[in-house]
Amino acid sequence: MDALVNDSSIHRIEAHTDLNFVRRHTYDRSHIELDFYGHTVTTEGIALNTKANPFGALIFFQGKATGDAQTLILSAELPEQTDVLEVLDASAFAVEDWWIVRIQNHPEGYAQRELDYMLQVTEIIDDSHIRINYKLGWTLTAGRELTFKKMQPVKRSHVRNMNFIGVAVPYNGSTSEKPFEHWDQVGSHPIAYEFAVDCHVSDITASKVFWPVIERRYCTHFVTERCRLMNPEEVIWGGTGYLTQQLNVLYGHVRDCHTSNARHLNDFTCAAYCMVENCHGDGDEHGSFVTHGQFEHDLTFIGNSGLLSFANSGTTWGDSAKRITVKKHVASRVVAHKRITDLTLEDVHAVWKDGLVDSGTIWANADGLQMRGCTAETMLTLSQSSSRSKRSNLADGCSFGMTKGAEIARLPGNTQVGFRPVTTSFTMRNCQFHNVDQNAIGSMDRLELLNTWFKGASPEAKPMQVWCPEVIIQGGGFENTGLRFEEGFSPDLTAQRDSSITIDGGAVFRGTNADKAFIKRENMSGIMTWDFGDYKSSAIDAETAHFSMRGGCNKVRAMGSRYAGGKYEIAEGAFATGEAGSYFLMIACVEEGVDRSELPAENDRIKHRNGNVIMP
Incomplete structure (x- = not known):
């Protein structure tokens, strides 16, 4: 041969x-x-x-290498998406030549390089610049060393x-x-x-x-x-x-x-502008489709099946990737919680598999994450290990099953690499969360829930713990679960901050839960603002509170809300004189059989009787 x-x-x-x-x-x-x-x-x-x-x-x-080589220190930044490179002497290059082009590695690991490819020269621009057949996926700062090696x-x-x-x-x-x-x-x-x-x-x-x-x-x-x-x-x-x-x-x-x-069907390490389609892996516990985080970018996966694991090989490799898109995929797990920016998941389904730890889960980095039409049978877990993206975080039309006690978003104080709390905002639209029981949503700066439902595993299930400083609920609802607010944190997690919840747009709370309260604040410092608009809260028994306020300074406005059964739970001192700015205004609300006995006495800052329809 x-x-x-x-x-x-x-x-x-x-x-x-x-x-x-x-x-x-x-x-x-x-x-x-x-x-x-x-x-x-x-x-x-x-x-x-x-x-x-x-x-x-x-x-x-x-x-083969030809022996020709150049090394220079970049005199100016090379921006992302440029296809023009600075060279030491352009006379050494010719159109259609091939060169290995490599940026120096980061100090953290020998494999951390944003540029390390064999590229073809497509144009000689001037004495110190050439055009190549590739648009950079990452910005290269001035002062870094760039090497060229000519190849055949x-x-x-x-x-x-x-x-x-x-x-x-x-x-x-x-x-x-x-x-x-x-x-x-x-x-x-x-x-x-x-x-x-x-x-x-x-x-x-x-x-x-x-x-x-x-x-x-x-x-x-x-x-x-x-x-x-x-x-x-x-x-x-x-x-x-x-x-x-x-x-x-x-x-x-x-x-x-x-x-x-x-082990793997497809492995991309420092790859760019590549596609995988109609590929399938069974017996896939080690991960059918992987990237190692060595600054991969612009990768597309369509119509495949098998476990996904992206940028998950450790800091030596960079832990970084950008613009990975997955469409029409079925997997036992989706692991994408390291520094992956602008990850897009469409029609992706994580399915529980007997004997596989963490199967049926999606772990994702909330840095420009967008999910549409996805499902995870046992858990969605969001964390944030990077903040590079210019686009919002979104889950739209998704369905997630919950595992008791697990985190939907990582909690404050978690400093484990790849599992840091989400400090940016997140929008969930037209989503469904099932089997909710003692789950936690960490310190997202702003959580927006639009036409999204959370359904408890049973009437005895514990509600969700929430550390988000701001929660906005428009439509959707909570059935046999609720929200228990914990201390809000600043985006950098260095200081506690005030909290707020807004409910409107025809949202619904119904049933009960183990805390016997749909929305609860307990033993929190700082100010919490409660803004209740067009929503309906229906308690299944007399012990369930529509809202429970215990501790701190509270600012409450309920206008046009509807309450049925149950009670209002407000501890003594929640609107004490001297608490800066605290108030309670309830007006244009309809109440059917609600126990009002714990409402504070009216004064110039507390109004809750006139202007409401109160039925026994």
Whole structure:
């Protein structure tokens, strides 16, 4: 095969029998196609791989460096979405040249680089600027070091139609120790590319592989399609058991692929402008679709199934990604709580799976997060580890089941990396929360609930704890649950602040809960403003309070509200003379059988009888 591939007059090689390979082959050949016509390729007796080498594939196409290089310190900021780069000397560049372009890493980790791709020169602008075939996904500040290395990539070398069966590797089951010295060198895998352009892979089926079936690094304009992996030899040791891993890649398209019991179906590390569609992973506890957080951006996933885990590999890698869009996806989990900016989830469903911890959950970073038509059977958990986005956080038309005692939004004081409280605003519109019981909403600066329903697990379920300084409810409602306010916090979580709740737009509270109060304030300092408009509150029994005010300074306006059954619960001193600005105004309300015995005595700041319809 070496003789055929290295003969520049040959552009296509076909296999018409099954084949066994005992050597690993590396080529720098362009413009060739290897088509195995569906025959089986085995590797019994293959030579050992080098240590820790996912590029030691049976067939490895690898471009070459030419030796030309430049290094400079950026004299000016390179803004996001620019396709113009500063260079030391533009005379060294020519249109259609390919260069590895790399920004220096951040001090926090050797892999933290916002720019690290093989790029093509498309225009020489002047003596110190060139245009390239890529728009930056991240801003690069002045003073950082930028390096260029000229490459001669492999072009249009394709591999197709192979049934690959690797060799057995003794099971390890450990992420830290090898069972013997050459353990990670025994296995085999079929295909790898490095420094390659327009190199496609199709119709590969594989089993008994060790490293990824298709490994790519510094590749662009590629398609991987109709490939399958079943039961790889290893899935615990880092980097093993993937269908495809893609590092520092651009403009890739992975489609119509499938894995069973693999580590990852698709792995994007420092990837941009790539798409995955109609790919499906079962036996997916390790995550079918992942990014590692090395500043990936503008990735799209459409019509897939399998566990999602984005930017979740640790601070060494940057913990960062931007503009990931997922549409029409079914997963056992969605893990996206690290520094992911402008994540879009549409028609995404997290489904509970017996035996899988945290299955049926969506964990998401509230930094430009937008969710539409999504469901999570057991929990939605929001946190905030970045504040880069210019767009609002939104959940629209979603349905979330709740796990008792779990956090819908992380609580104040939680400083664990990736789980910090949400300090920005969030809007939930046309959503449904089911099985609510002692759940918590952390310190969102402003929580807006529009036509959104919260339904308790039972009349004995505990209501939700809320640390948000401002809650606005328009329409929707609460059934067998409610809101218990805790101390509000400033957006930076350094100081307590006043709180407020606004209810209007035909919202409904009904039933009861374990606290026997729909809206409750207890043992809080500071001022709380209660603004009740057009809403209806119906208590199922006499012990349930429509609102409960215990402690602090309160400002209450109820105008045009309707109350049925139950009672008003107001502790002595909630409107004490001397409490700055406290007042209670109830007017144009309709009350049916409400116990008013705890309402404070009227005075010039407290009015609650005249102007209301009060029925026994």
